[in-house]
Amino acid sequence: MTATPPDARDLDQSLAALLAGAGFARSEPPLLIAADLVRDLVGEALARRLYLTGDGDGAELCLRPDYTIPVVQMHLEGARAREAAAYSYLGPVFRQRPGLPGEFRQAGIELLGRADREAADAEVVSLALKGARLYTSGPLTLAMGDVGIFLGLIDALGLSPAWRRRLAKDFRRSGGLAQDLRRLAEPPATGPSRAGLLAALEGSDPKAARELVTDLLSIAGITTVGGRSASDIAERFLEQAALGSGGLSPDKVAVVEKVLAVEADPMSAERDLRAIAAAAGLDLSGPLDRLARRNALLAEAGVDLTNARFSTSFGRDVDYYTGLVFEIGDASGKVDKQLVGGGRYDRLTDMMTAKLGLDIKVPAVGCAFWVERLALAGGRS
Incomplete structure (x- = not known):
């Protein structure tokens, strides 16, 4: 007798169990959050897609467009704000999406307060791949980048x-x-x-x-x-x-363009970037040493980096990412959008602690699983 394959909701629960088993406590933040907070943090593109409402006191609220902001807010306002914590979630989020339902399910993880940033990065990427594998045995792509390399480059150039x-x-x-x-x-x-x-x-x-x-x-x-x-x-x-004041010599602009053109597997990309920096006399040792350590930890976790693609120009469409960025995609072509996406977002926690009047630094990395797309990639709906 042939076993009945699991449906999408069963797989979602398997994902939730995987995340919980990895030490990520289930978080259930409010559905409604302050609209101004979201606008200040996510940028104009996502802010235009919010579902807005208000309370009896006239405060403008919105349905949560993702989980990251309300999960981080709950953590920072709680008793464990100065401690490391790992959260997972699975539930509805709300965005205006032309031609698609405005409510959809999302799962994910947020790893907060971990000072060993590269180890935390590697843990999130490794778990993201394991989660995606629950849904599909088909070929997956892993695209990676590091915003910190570009930020380090423009600092090294001595710009205003x-x-x-x-x-x-x-x-x-x-x-x-x-x-x-x-x-x-x-x-x-x-x-x-x-x-x-x-x-x-x-x-x-x-x-x-x-x-x-x-x-x-x-x-x-x-x-x-x-x-x-x-x-x-x-x-x-x-x-x-x-x-309007000052400029950058054409040779330095050419260096920026060379750095942004690097695209290879993560180990080769590190070597190429070190060669460019050395030839230009620029000190990029900080971000490149972090890249090398992350690569080593990912390899130790069993991630096949030879088939991953690292691009220095790869970023994400919100302003708060500061280091690692990554996306997992469907190489079979069934789904043309990311299946899992995330990265390091220390700038988001910096902005939120400033708004809350907290004098602390909270390193943060996480990812979101687009469970509907994952189900489609696995041939389920």
């Missing part, structure tokens, strides 16, 4: 803080980086083109300049433009003033 922020933001969105690299290679603007308020702000004390621009907007009766506050507009003025 404004340019470092601009390029870091460019890296996390499509279309802007190549244009800004060309702009960096141009000589600094001089003469009449720098006249006016931007030229007056260039090089001035940031606090005084911000207050000046805010006051000028207030005098003109401008409080918001396109949803941006006067303070936001002032920050934009200051950024434009700073971006």
Whole structure:
């Protein structure tokens, strides 16, 4: 007699059991969370897809668009905020998705407070692959990157803080980086083109300049433009003033382009990046040593890195990733979107601790399982 194959919900529960068995305690955060908190953390693309509502006091709320923010918030507001903790989840999340249901199920893990970052990274990637294998025996792809390498590169180049922020933001969105690299290679603007308020702000004390621009907007009766506050507009003025000063030599821009062009298995990528950095006289030992340690730990965990692809230009579409980023895909072509995705998001916890007034650092790495896509990849629905 042939055994009945498990259906998708049975596999979801098998995944939940796997995560719990690996030491990730089940978390059940609220369905409703503060909309402003989500907007501040996830970026415009996801913020536009929120389902919004309000409470009796007029506070704007949204249905959780994923689990990461409410799980991290629960941890930071709890008694264990200063301790390492591992959480798992499985349940509904809500996003506006044209042509698709706005409610769907998601599973995942969040590993918080672990100081051994590379070991935590390797644990999450290894568990993500094991979870995906519950659903399908077919071929899987593993794409990896490391935002920290690019951040280390722009620090090593000695760029101004404004340019470092601009390029870091460019890296996390499509279309802007190549244009800004060309702009960096141009000589600094001089003469009449720098006249006016931007030229007056260039090089001035940031606090005084911000207050000046805010006051000028207030005098003109401008409080918001396109949803941006006067303070936001002032920050934009200051950024434009700073971006007008100084540039980067074409040879250094070429180094950035070489770094971003690296794509190979993770071990070969590390060697290629060290060679580029040495030839350019740039110290990237910190992020590359971390990459090497993560590679070694992944290999020890049984992850076949020879078939993984590491790309220096690979990022994810939210601003809070700071190190490892990865996606697991379906190599058979049944599902063309990621099956599992995640990475290191220390910047998210930094922003949240600042909002909560906590003077702590909470390293964080995790991933989300798109269980509906995993079921499709395994031929189940």
